[in-house]
Amino acid sequence: MLARTTDISEEASTDWPLRPRSRPLLTLGEMVVLLIALLIPACGGLYRADYYSRFVQGTCTITSGDVTSVLHHVKNGSDYTTYAPSFFYIVSAPGTSGVDSSGYDGPDHTTFYDETEAQDIVNQYAVGTTTTCSYNPANPHEAFLIFQGYSQERAWSVFWWSLFLTGLAQIMITLLIWYLWVRKLMILHERGQLTRGHVIRHETRQSKNGRYTVSIIEYTGITILKHPIRGELTGPGYLSLDRPIPVCYDPYRPTRARRGDRPTRLHICGAIIATLLLLVSISAFACLFTFLLV
Incomplete structure (x- = not known):
């Protein structure tokens, strides 16, 4: 029933606000921002290829050499150690007395599980x-x-793998939050209707951090x-039974509702900023791998 669409005459006869106008610029802006967020980390491999292509060959004089070790801790207790050759040297670069x-x-850095393999390289x-x-x-x-x-x-x-993995993360997290939170606030700000709900019961639920209580708010529209x-909506567990709670809902999709009054532009701006920060x-987390580690 709620999924049924209506034509303009039905909307006018019910005196409800019309459906939100088309926002092609907003949709275009969403696509551009997401595309930029995907391309920046994906280009990390191309950046590194260009960066290392500028290296030139020269000569270095060894001043010392040794084997370094790193102890790796594993949750199951199977700790292990890796070894790597390490040197100090002076680079003969034009225009310098040595760097x-x-x-x-x-x-890429080579490591060994056997210390003697790293020592053999140091001996060379x-x-x-x-x-x-x-x-x-x-x-x-x-x-x-x-x-x-x-x-x-x-x-x-690296480009294609980063584009796929980062895109998957952005679609599953950022876009989901955007359409379930930000777009919801925009719609309720534009056409939301106010009603009054009441706390009808409390429920105890279980999470990874333990048990917690929520209030179940029932509303009509x-x-x-x-x-x-x-x-029904959920609220904090400290709300008392039969307490009146303002609820704002969408008459075109009444299950789209929030506790409180109609969202203001300040609410929408805050949600946009929070989503962009998550994006x-x-x-940035993807760039850490593509620009520095991969």
Whole structure:
């Protein structure tokens, strides 16, 4: 019954507000913002490919070498240690008297489960040895004795995987919140009708953090076809029984309702800002991997 559509004559005869006008600019803006949020982290691989393509070959003089170890803690208690060769060296870069740097390989770093494998690599580079290396001419401090580079194939692979995974996260989280929260506030602000509900009972529910109590608020309203409806909302558990609660509902879809008065523009702006912050957070988290780690 609630899903039935009406024509303009029905709407006019019931004296309800007309359906919201079409907002092509709002829809276009939503698509543009989401596209930007998807493309920025997806371009991380392309950025890294361009960045590492600027490295040039030079020479480095080894000043010291050692094996570093990292202890990895696992929840089930099966801790393990990885080992990696580590060197300090002086990069011979034009226009400098030598730049101190450290590390071994990059942009990917090799680790071993056997310390002797890492020690074998350290033994290959005696102190005082001059060997070829690759460094960033804009920042010679960033140099690698072994440079794997960053291929275009890898960059595009990161692009498509990031676009898929980030898009999946944005659709499941950001878009869901946008349409269930922000759009709901917009609709109720424009055509919401006010009624009065009452707390009819309390319920105890279970969550991961324990048990909690909610208040069940019952409200009645009228659809655009003059049909009475009855709905329920949840509220905080401290509300007393039979307490009157203002409810704002959508006459075109009475199950779309909220506790309280009709939303103001301030409510809508706050919801938009909160959703955009969530969008930025997800994109920033994705950028952490595509720009720095992948």
